[in-house]
Amino acid sequence: MLDEAFVVIVRVVISFFSLLIFTRVLGKQEVGQLTFFDYINGITIGSIAATLATDLSSKVWAHWVGLTGYAVLTGILQYITVKNRYLGKVLDGEPTVVIENGKILEGNLKKMRIKMSELMMLLRDKGVFDITQVEYAIMEINGGLSVLQKAKNLPVTLKDLQISSTPSNLSTEVIQDGIVITQNLQQRKKDMDWLNKNLQANGVTDVKEVAYALILPNEQLYIDKYEDNIGKETDMGDYEGPY
Structure with missing residues (x-):
């Protein structure tokens, strides 16, 4: 029992610091910035790291090689998407217009497998409750929605009114x-x-x-x-x- 506990502790240390190093090397991305592939890939890497720490029926080396392999391939794909615009579009996809001049582009929604109710929810999340106010709505590669309202519906800023302002503070x-x-x-x-x-x-x-x-x-x-x-x-x- 104690021997197994010691082995698990050692494997946990190996798994933990391997995962820490790999995530540092692969760079920082917020969850909201991840593509669907990045999200699934991250789950897979985490699953391998967890198995490495607790699966005593197999050797550490095999799991560590798998973990390293996923991290290396992820790093290579990141490099490719930065250096090659075309392959970057193939691997990550590209933004898609789903609303233009207040009209929903149903064909693009179907291609992206997005329901109308989901689109309405994303619009409300952006503070838009009247679809006719939207000039363009673009579905980003991370699943987020970018909305450009029509010029007449944009809020007036102090700059537009040529009014001086005081610096903002925090609550x-x-x-x-x-x-x-x-x-x-x-x-x-x-x-x-x-x-x-x-x-x-x-x-x-x-x-x-x-x-x-x-x-x-x-x-x-x-x-x-x-x-x-x-x-x-x-x-x-x-x-x-x-x-």
Whole structure:
């Protein structure tokens, strides 16, 4: 039993540092930037690393060679996609226009196997609820949707109005799950008296009533209570049912 435990520990160390080195060498990519192939490849490499650590029925060497092989091939494909534009398109695909001048291109949606409901969800995620406002919508190779609204629907900026602006600041959380974060309160040069005064001004008598609170960039206090009291919630479903 102890011998097996020692072997597993050694294999875990080998697997862990091999995976660490390979991921460092292959570079940094956010999950949202990964193509579908990159995502599946990452899962496969992780699965091999896990098997290397725990499968005592086979030799470490075989799993390590498999892990190294996947990492090397991934690195080669990354190099190819950077150096050769044509092969990069073949391997990673290319962006596809799915909406043009407010019209959905159903043929392109079918080629990408994307349902209409999924497209609508991606548009809402971009803050677009009226499809007629869209000039172009492009499905990126990582599955994300880029949206260009029509010029008349774009928000007016301070630059457009030739109005000077002040630098933007960050919001600071000061209450989370009914607990005051005193360190953050002090960083914004506030004290408990200031906090209690603002809570009372918003009808909060006990900090335990607050789920989340922020000091906004304009020094105002944003409060979200556990009891929202918003009445009947908006139902996004399109059928009667329990879910």
